[in-house]
Amino acid sequence: MIATPVIRSVAIVGGGFAGAAAAYHLAARLPHGTARITVYEPRAFLGGGLAYDTEEPVHRINVPAVRMTLLPGDDEHFLRWLADSGTLADDPAATTADGHVFARRSAFGRYVAAQLEPLLASGVVEHRKARVRAVAPVGDGRWRVEAEGCSTLLADVVIVATTHPSPQAPAALARALEGHPRYVPDATVPGALSPIRSGDRVMIVGAGLTAADVIAVLDAAGHRGAIAAVSRRGLRSRGHHLPPQEPFGEFVTSPARSARSLLRRVRRAVAEAAAVGVTWHAVFDRLRTQGSDIWRALPVIEQRRLVRFLRPYWDVHRFRIAPQVEAVIEHRLAAGTLTVDAAAIVGVERQETGEIAVRLRQRRDGKTVEKRCDAVVVTTGPGHSGVLRSQPFLAGLATAGVLQLDTVGLGIAVDDSSRPLAADGRSAQALYIAGPLARGTFGELMGLPQVTEHAIFVAEQVARDLMRADGMATSSR
Numbered sequence: 001m002i003a004t005p006v007i008r009s010v011a012i013v014g015g016g017f018a019g020a021a022a023a024y025h026l027a028a029r030l031p032h033g034t035a036r037i038t039v040y041e042p043r044a045f046l047g048g049g050l051a052y053d054t055e056e057p058v059h060r061i062n063v064p065a066v067r068m069t070l071l072p073g074d075d076e077h078f079l080r081w082l083a084d085s086g087t088l089a090d091d092p093a094a095t096t097a098d099g100h101v102f103a104r105r106s107a108f109g110r111y112v113a114a115q116l117e118p119l120l121a122s123g124v125v126e127h128r129k130a131r132v133r134a135v136a137p138v139g140d141g142r143w144r145v146e147a148e149g150c151s152t153l154l155a156d157v158v159i160v161a162t163t164h165p166s167p168q169a170p171a172a173l174a175r176a177l178e179g180h181p182r183y184v185p186d187a188t189v190p191g192a193l194s195p196i197r198s199g200d201r202v203m204i205v206g207a208g209l210t211a212a213d214v215i216a217v218l219d220a221a222g223h224r225g226a227i228a229a230v231s232r233r234g235l236r237s238r239g240h241h242l243p244p245q246e247p248f249g250e251f252v253t254s255p256a257r258s259a260r261s262l263l264r265r266v267r268r269a270v271a272e273a274a275a276v277g278v279t280w281h282a283v284f285d286r287l288r289t290q291g292s293d294i295w296r297a298l299p300v301i302e303q304r305r306l307v308r309f310l311r312p313y314w315d316v317h318r319f320r321i322a323p324q325v326e327a328v329i330e331h332r333l334a335a336g337t338l339t340v341d342a343a344a345i346v347g348v349e350r351q352e353t354g355e356i357a358v359r360l361r362q363r364r365d366g367k368t369v370e371k372r373c374d375a376v377v378v379t380t381g382p383g384h385s386g387v388l389r390s391q392p393f394l395a396g397l398a399t400a401g402v403l404q405l406d407t408v409g410l411g412i413a414v415d416d417s418s419r420p421l422a423a424d425g426r427s428a429q430a431l432y433i434a435g436p437l438a439r440g441t442f443g444e445l446m447g448l449p450q451v452t453e454h455a456i457f458v459a460e461q462v463a464r465d466l467m468r469a470d471g472m473a474t475s476s477r
């Protein structure tokens with residue numbers, strides 16, 4: 001008698017980029033017909049997520065298209081898709097004067113969705129347009145996955161790919177401005193900026209990539225009022241150096257063991273690069289590719305120091321803005337309609353007229369000044385430390401003792417295979433974290449190339465587990 005093959009069930013919670021990439025690469029590694037991959041994602045399509053499911057034409061990918069691919073090793077895959085699908089021809093502003101392509105973020109989302117399309121059509125991958133509300137062990141090694149409006153699924157393996165939680169607005173702002181028509185606590189919500197009028201004085205809290213997006217969107221919508229971006233250090237995201245440069249420096253041979261010595265090495269490498277006509281960008285490109293090894297070589301206390309003191313500097317050099325967005329920012333700075341200040345918010349008052357009075361303690365002299373504005377937009381980045389409370393299913397897994405916050409407060413504690421670590425040090429079985437939530441263990445895990453590599457790594461672990469259980473060999477595209 002021939003035994004009926006067991007069809008394994010894999011549930012992926014979150015079908016933004018990391019979830020879609022994990023599904024795609026897992027499907028490629030499993031013999032056809034051996035598994036069904038169910039991706040829970042409330043958005044209309046897989047692969048978009050927060051970054052690439054956007055209708056805003058001024059939201060651009062912040063690196064040239066050749067650095068964005070679902071298929072590492074085929075760097076021009078997305079670029080070819082842009083050309084073949086006619087997307088490039090429809091967006092002449094994507095190509096800079098020197099020939100680099102900075103596509104719209106929505107185009108990248110459509111590209112990923114297009115790669116998933118055949119898998120959806122064949123039924124290897126199923127997209128359930130629903131939000132998962134509970135994931136719990138059932139006792140036989142499987143997981144019960146419950147989603148809004150869907151029947152319960154028993155999964156052999158679960159991959160969590162729900163990314164960082166939304167920003168946590170500073171408490172003083174949230175208390176004083178709750179309900180104000182032009183208080184925007186989360187600028188990533190579609191249409192969040194539409195209540196802002198063209199002449200409004202806008203205060204942006206934060207000055208990183210999301211702030212740059214906000215400025216570009218307001219400008220394109222005809223906003224001409226004053227914009228004041230305020231952050232503790234007054235740093236803002238830098239632009240690119242477009243002529244190609246090889247990554248510069250070496251940080252993994254006898255790696256730094258403290259944040260301070262790492263900083264010294266970076267400064268030295270930047271100086272050495274400058275001496276041979278290479279810009280700092282090339283040093284940060286090397287740091288990015290060696291980020292995971294650099295991070296893992298640091299003791300936890302030094303990782304914490306790095307997060308606390310150096311991350312703001314890392315973020316603005318590492319995550320650069322597209323030239324199109326940089327041009328808007330430079331123009332507004334030159335015109336005096338944009339200022340970037342280093343200050344802490346120490347008080348907020350809502351006036352009867354609707355005007356907002358913000359008291360700021362300036363970093364340069366410690367003095368407190370008051371600024372008046374008509375709108376406040378929060379762009380302070382993900383609320384990392386609140387991740388376990390941000391979703392009922394994560395809170396449930398934390399209460400069940402399956403997962404916990406990592407030691408640096410950037411996401412969920414995971415082992416070297418990206419499986420959640422419980423407080424007693426045991427790794428969860430058949431449960432994986434894909435994407436930026438695993439950053440505390442894997443280090444640099446924000447930019448697309450690293451998220452792709454990590455999704456492939458998780459897909460390989462899952463394929464190996466399933467094939468081992470069934471005594472089969474994995475395949476690879």
Ligand SMILES: Cc1cc2nc3c(=O)[nH]c(=O)nc-3n(C[C@H](O)[C@H](O)[C@H](O)COP(=O)(O)OP(=O)(O)OC[C@H]3O[C@@H](n4cnc5c(N)ncnc54)[C@H](O)[C@@H]3O)c2cc1C
Nearest residue numbers: 014016017018049050051061062131132162163435447448
């Ligand atoms: C605004 C922005 C712009 C970026 N731009 C770039 C760039 O230009 N270049 C670059 O290299 N990197 C960029 N990045 C970084 C990186 O590419 C993205 O962060 C990456 O897409 C992360 O993928 P992800 O799957 O973790 O998150 P997402 O793609 O956001 O996916 C998470 C998904 O989980 C879903 N979800 C959440 N909870 C549940 C639940 N309970 N049930 C079901 N689904 C759920 C959400 O709907 C979401 O779609 C950007 C990031 C952001 C936030």
